[in-house]
Amino acid sequence: MAQKNNVKMSFFSVDGRPNKGGINLGQAKQMMNEWLQHRNVLEELLELIDDKHIDFKPWEGAMTLGELALHVAGWNDVFVTMVKTEEFASPDVTECKTMRDVRKVVKDFTEKTKATYESLTDADLETENNSSHPKLQGPKKRYLTAMYDHEIHHKGQLFMYARMVGVKEVPFFR
Numbered sequence: 001m002a003q004k005n006n007v008k009m010s011f012f013s014v015d016g017r018p019n020k021g022g023i024n025l026g027q028a029k030q031m032m033n034e035w036l037q038h039r040n041v042l043e044e045l046l047e048l049i050d051d052k053h054i055d056f057k058p059w060e061g062a063m064t065l066g067e068l069a070l071h072v073a074g075w076n077d078v079f080v081t082m083v084k085t086e087e088f089a090s091p092d093v094t095e096c097k098t099m100r101d102v103r104k105v106v107k108d109f110t111e112k113t114k115a116t117y118e119s120l121t122d123a124d125l126e127t128e129n130n131s132s133h134p135k136l137q138g139p140k141k142r143y144l145t146a147m148y149d150h151e152i153h154h155k156g157q158l159f160m161y162a163r164m165v166g167v168k169e170v171p172f173f174r
């Protein structure tokens with residue numbers, strides 16, 4: 001009986017909900033898929049923003065709409081890369097003049113981040129990290145949960161930016 005329960009548990013994804021189709025994916029793969037759902041929504045949202053809003057910011061000193069989108073994509077690539085390298089270095093983000101540029105850079109980061117994520121093993125996730133940040137210390141998996149939260153945190157802000165510049169129909173949140 002106990003064994004049966006263990007098998008059943010492995011069909012649940014990181015957020016505890018049933019894994020669609022009951023396929024028992026590895027943890028790294030499952031976590032990547034959970035993150036990708038949110039990234040795909042972010043990309044959909046960016047399709048709805050006109051060029052004239054690229055420099056929109058809701059308050060003085062906020063990141064502009066374009067900067068915020070690039071911030072998520074660039075830094076979240078850093079978080080995933082850190083599982084492999086432990087190097088905390090600013091992302092290399094190309095300057096963008098149009099929303100078309102922003103969408104392209106975000107998509108390129110998505111591909112790069114996905115490729116790095118796909119190279120991670122479940123054993124990598126459990127290895128102790130070298131972080132000096134008290135909230136990140138622990139298994140390397142913590143870089144990935146922080147990255148996931150960071151994606152959702154700023155994606156929520158971007159939904160608000162989008163509504164503020166007049167987008168009426170926004171995508172479902174995941």
Ligand code: NI
Nearest residue numbers: 071075150154
């Ligand atoms: Ni941030």
